Amino acid sequence: MDVKVFQFNGCEKCFNESLLLKEVAKFKVEHISDPKNWKGEKVDVSVITGYLLPGDLEHLQNIKNNSSKVIAYGDCTATGGVFALANQKGHDVTPLVNLIEDSISVHGCLGEIEELELAIEGNGFPKLKSLCQVCSRKATCDYLESINRQIELEDSETCFNDLGFLCSGFTATECKERCVDYNTPCRGCKPSVDRSGIRMMAMFGTLAGNIEVATEHNTNGATDKLADEDDDLTDSLPDIVGNFFRFTLPTSGLPKGRIPSSGTLLEDVFIGRLIEEVPLIAGLLGGAKSISLTMKFIETYEKANQIEVSEQTKKYREGLLQLEKELQDAIDKEDASVYKEVTDKIRAIAGNMNLSNIFFGGFKSQINEGDNFDDYKTHIFEVVEGTYKNGSVEYSIDSEGIIKEIKISEGL
Structure with a gap:
């Protein structure tokens, strides 16, 4: 079966993951990193990766006209993904289903290669829990009793939401990345329902029924309305869009933002995000450079605010940076077997390819059974207003820990 994988915009993480298709003997796989210059030829299955913009329509139509089947692989293509957070700043990241008809979607960030194989073969997806x-x-x-943006990792049995620590697992299906296994709450990359962000807001809002909300009297006799004042609820959830709609903003029903862009689309993804959410966001969209990008965000903040980092933490981080180099080499050579070997090693330390286990000050879960977890266990850290710079990354946060300005000079 002839399979062509087309990378449009973004981090190339799903594009790289699709190298594993080369290990399936019945697939003849070709990777095309510049679909805009693809001349067009008949193909059995075309796989689209990366986020899409309306300007990509002509090239997508060319692919569709030459393909028996078109598959959106990964959240960026299927629902807009993390890059669509830039739509708050007027960008127009658009799911494939809104651009061409009759496509199949494989959700997830990272998209699961096993589900992609099923979609290519025409087999239905298994029913997921x-x-x-x-x-x-x-x-x-x-x-x-309260909503918490950070928690100490002492309780491994209680639901994150019961701890006041937002987790979108209520509206998500099981997935390969399983951030929750690494003391990281789900942000809903594989939604189980339509408009999952809205439904998760309703669920979490119900749990927060005892949290103070500022209201003002309605003179017409109707229910009191929300007031334009700070309160415990809004103070605890300063980034509704980034946390509830991280992967699904274009399909949420919410209007496109009208806030002027502050830079590139990539930089606009980060504006308005919370400092404690930055490592996972960087891990999502950095592609083959996710590890080094995430470290730049973390290490400059640690150094400036004297967050202690153990020798064991440094060793694991150095190991990850070395693995990143090996990963890039495997990608350059399109060596699927080495790619799998290296990504398995990355997962063993970082938890998954989204790097869910990496955080400020250390790691969120134990890496090896023989380790003393306390040697590199992360803890709640203080939010400190300021500007932080590390090589190609410079960002500023306010007193609430919200990113207000950012410059990323390194191409991803």
Whole structure:
């Protein structure tokens, strides 16, 4: 079967993952990194990766006209993904389904290669359990006493949401990356329902029923309306879009933002995000450079604010940076077997290819059984207003830990 994989815009992580298709004997796979210059030829299956813009329509139509089947592989193509957070700043990242008809979507960030194989072969996807069903943490759905942006990693049994620590597992299906296994709450890369962000807001809002919300009296006799004042609820959730709609903003029903762009589309993804969410976002969109990009965000903040980093943490980080070089070499050579070997090693330290285990001050879960986890266990850190720079990355946060300015000079 003739399979062509086309990379449009973004980090190339799913494009790189599709190298594993080369290990399937019945597939004849070709990777095309410049689809705009593809002349067109008949193909059995075309796989689209990367985020899409309306200007890509002509090239997508060319691919569709020459293909028996078209598959959107990964969230960026299927729902807009993390890059679509830039739509808050007026960009127009658009899911494939809104640009061409009759495409198949493989959700996930990272898209799962096993599901892509099923889609190519024309086999249906297996029925997946909800993430909550496979999570080791258990929920009570009791009302919350507080909402927390960070927690200490002492309780490994209680649902994150019961701890006031937002997790979108209620509206997500089980996935290969399983961020929750590494003490990282789900942000919903594989939604189980339509408009999952809206539904998760409703669920979490119910749990937060006892949290103070500022209201003002309605003179017409209707229910009181929200007031334009700070309160415990809004103070605790300063980035609704980034946390509830991280992967699905274009499909959420929310209007496109009208805030002027502050730079490139990549930089606009980060504006308005919370400092404690930055490592995972960088891990999502950095492609083959995710590790070094994430480290630049983390290490400059640690150094400026004297966050202690153990020798064991440094060793694991150095190991990851070396693996990143090996990963790039495997990608350059299109060596699927070495790619798999290297990514397995990255997962063993970083948790998954989204780097969910990496955080400020250390790691969120134990890496090797023989380790003393306390040697590199991360803890709640203080939010400090300021400007932080490390090589190609410079960013400023306010007193609430919200990114206000950012410059990323390195191409991804």
